[in-house]
Amino acid sequence: MQNWLLPEHVEDMLPDEAWRVEQMRAQFLDLLRKSGYQLVAPPLLEYAESLLIDGSDDMDLRTFKLVDQLSGRTLALRADITPQVARIDAHLLNRQGVARLCYAGSVLHTQPMGLTRTRELLQIGAELYGHSGLESDLEIQQLMLQSLALLGIKDVHLDLGHVGVFRALMNHAELDKELEGELFGALQSKDSAALKTLARPLDATLRNALLALPTLYGNCADVLAKARKLLPDYPGMGAALDDLQSISGKLQPLVSSVGIDLADLRGYHYHSGMVFAAYHAGSHDAIALGGRYDDLGKSFGRARAATGFSMDLRQLYRLLPPQAARLGVCAPPYEKLLSGGCPTKSLTGHPLDDAVLRDKIAQLRAAGEAVVVDLLGDATLRRELQCDRELVLRDGVWQVVAL
Numbered sequence: 001m002q003n004w005l006l007p008e009h010v011e012d013m014l015p016d017e018a019w020r021v022e023q024m025r026a027q028f029l030d031l032l033r034k035s036g037y038q039l040v041a042p043p044l045l046e047y048a049e050s051l052l053i054d055g056s057d058d059m060d061l062r063t064f065k066l067v068d069q070l071s072g073r074t075l076a077l078r079a080d081i082t083p084q085v086a087r088i089d090a091h092l093l094n095r096q097g098v099a100r101l102c103y104a105g106s107v108l109h110t111q112p113m114g115l116t117r118t119r120e121l122l123q124i125g126a127e128l129y130g131h132s133g134l135e136s137d138l139e140i141q142q143l144m145l146q147s148l149a150l151l152g153i154k155d156v157h158l159d160l161g162h163v164g165v166f167r168a169l170m171n172h173a174e175l176d177k178e179l180e181g182e183l184f185g186a187l188q189s190k191d192s193a194a195l196k197t198l199a200r201p202l203d204a205t206l207r208n209a210l211l212a213l214p215t216l217y218g219n220c221a222d223v224l225a226k227a228r229k230l231l232p233d234y235p236g237m238g239a240a241l242d243d244l245q246s247i248s249g250k251l252q253p254l255v256s257s258v259g260i261d262l263a264d265l266r267g268y269h270y271h272s273g274m275v276f277a278a279y280h281a282g283s284h285d286a287i288a289l290g291g292r293y294d295d296l297g298k299s300f301g302r303a304r305a306a307t308g309f310s311m312d313l314r315q316l317y318r319l320l321p322p323q324a325a326r327l328g329v330c331a332p333p334y335e336k337l338l339s340g341g342c343p344t345k346s347l348t349g350h351p352l353d354d355a356v357l358r359d360k361i362a363q364l365r366a367a368g369e370a371v372v373v374d375l376l377g378d379a380t381l382r383r384e385l386q387c388d389r390e391l392v393l394r395d396g397v398w399q400v401v402a403l
Contacts (some may be wrong), residue, residue, distance in 0.1 A: 003181075009112040009119040013314070016325060021122065024151050025104050028124050028313075033148055035143060037102040037126050042084035044106065048076040050300075050380050051083055062109050069169050077108045081123050082308060083296065089129045090302040098130040104313075116284040118314055123198050125290075125310030133303035134243060137292060138250055144288050145254045146311040148278060152320050153287065157279045158255045160220075160248055161264040163271050163291075164240035165231065166213070172234040185208060187263045190214050205232050217261040220248040227262060243274055270296050282319040287311065328370030329400055330387035331361055332377070360391065360398040 006012070013021060029039060047068075052060050061116055064077040068235075078084060081103050087097050103123040112119050128136045141158075148156055167188065170180050179198065186195040192214055201209040212230040216223050224245050231237055248258050266275060266289065267303050275291030290309025297303040361371045372385045381402065386392075 003121055007119075009117065011118055011120075016323075017314075017317055019105055020320070020323060021244055021317050023123075023360070024313050024316065025122070025124065027150055028147055029102065029168050031102060031147060032102040032126055032143075035100070037100040037143055039099050040080060040085060040088050040103050040349065041105060042078070042088065042103070045075050045077050046084070048074040049071065050087060051076045051078055051080075059224075062111065064108055064110055069124055079107055079109050080310075081105060081107060081125065082127065082293070083299070085127050085308075086293075086296045086304075086306065088131075088307075089127070089304060090297045090300040091392075094302075098128065098136075100126070100128050102126040103193060117285065119313075121312040122314050123310050124313055125308055127221055127306060127308035128302045129196050129306045132294060134246055137243075137307050138247055138307075140307045140309055141247070141251060141276055141291060142254060144276075144278065145251070146312075147311070148288060148316075149254075151316055153280060153316060155281065156287075157257045157259065158251060158266060159217075159261045159268075159277045159279065160244055161261050161275045161277075162240040162244055162273060163261050163265060164243075164273055166228075168234040168240065169206060169232075170237040171236070172232075174201065174209045175263060184265055188265050190263060213263045217263065218259055220258055220260050222244070223262070225262040226255045240273075247274065264292075273307075280319055283315065287315060287319065306336075326370065326384060327388040328372050329364055329389045330374050330385055330403070331371050331391040333373055333375055357391075357398060364391075364400070 011161050029352050033039070041141040043326030045066075048063070048065055052063060057162055059079060062079045064079075066075050066077075067073075068075045072402070084100050085103060089095070089101065095098060102125065104122070107121050107123045109119045109121070126140065145156065145158070165183070170183075175183075182198050183195065185191075186198055187210075192211070195210060195214065199210045204209070209231050212227075216227050216230070226243055227241055231241075244260055248260065251258050264277065266277065266286075271291040276289070277286040278288040280287050288309055288311040291306040292305075292307045296306060297301055337402065361373075364371045370386075371391070372387055374382065374385060374390075386401055391398055392401055393399075
């Protein structure tokens with residue numbers, strides 16, 4: 001076995017990608033800082049019960065688990081940072097008012113979430129706690145769209161949904177959890193045949209409403225008008241549709257297009273209200289996800305109104321156009337260091353003063369230039385140094401000239 005091979009769907013980031021992803025991370029966090037969000041950095045692993053969301057089988061299957069050699073308890077490598085941030089808000093910060101938190105860190109998945117996706121994501125996101133109104137939903141959604149624009153992602157389509165629509169149907173019917181789970185799975189996969197079979201024993205009103213959900217996607221105004229005709233006015237239904245109508249109108253100026261998908265139940269097990277997903281023509285999968293999850297804090301003994309979003313920087317990087325590498329300046333080694341401190345002269349007879357050379361290199365770096373000391377001095381290998389200029393001594397002065 002070749003020990004340099006990596007597991008499937010796990011990849012190294014080489015210099016071009018690594019530097020650009022780091023630049024994107026810095027841009028994102030700077031925007032969040034200016035918007036009043038405070039950075040938190042949870043650990044990569046915790047006790048499994050802290051990371052696994054109650055009732056979320058998909059999160060359980062997505063999470064790597066191992067045994068702690070110190071305590072004997074089961075540990076888990078995080079598959080999502082949102083539960084960790086909810087724990088921090090509930091117990092470590094324990095604020096009574098609004099808390100705005102952001103993060104950037106690696107997460108690991110047992111299975112890739114898409115055919116071309118990595119299992120090690122660099123997840124960035126923002127969470128807003130302590131406010132249950134549409135104002136906080138709108139703030140988070142606008143911030144997500146602003147972040148994508150800042151990172152260079154254009155022509156974004158936004159889909160809005162609301163788990164309150166499906167939940168209103170389930171609460172009215174009082175179905176057992178097994179059937180509810182099967183209906184959820186059929187809707188999430190948009191399997192109309194399975195949905196029709198599962199809904200057959202239900203009363204006509206509920207059955208027709210469930211069969212209508214997969215058809216309720218597309219243009220906001222058209223979908224909402226159709227939904228008000230086809231869906232029963234169960235408790236919570238009207239409020240969910242009103243929220244979607246209010247928010248969709250306010251987001252139009254920030255995005256190429258806004259649609260509604262009432263069968264999108266992504267995160268249903270812990271989301272409690274409006275959900276949203278951003279899409280781009282360059283990706284088969286959503287490029288950013290979010291929603292309201294007011295009940296998640298219950299797992300930590302303190303439920304708080306909450307909404308947030310997350311993105312994978314490695315996925316976003318692949319949507320950006322290629323960027324020309326920023327090349328640097330190749331500099332000779334400090335001569336006195338190489339000669340043991342003895343005075344030396346250049347080929348032109350000028351003394352090589354390492355202090356002057358150091359100062360020149362420092363000046364260039366302070367001005368934002370990358371200056372690489374060519375330790376080997378082999379002209380045939382200079383391309384590997386990513387330099388297009390060199391520092392040479394002419395008439396006693398160090399000058400930058402093109403290679």
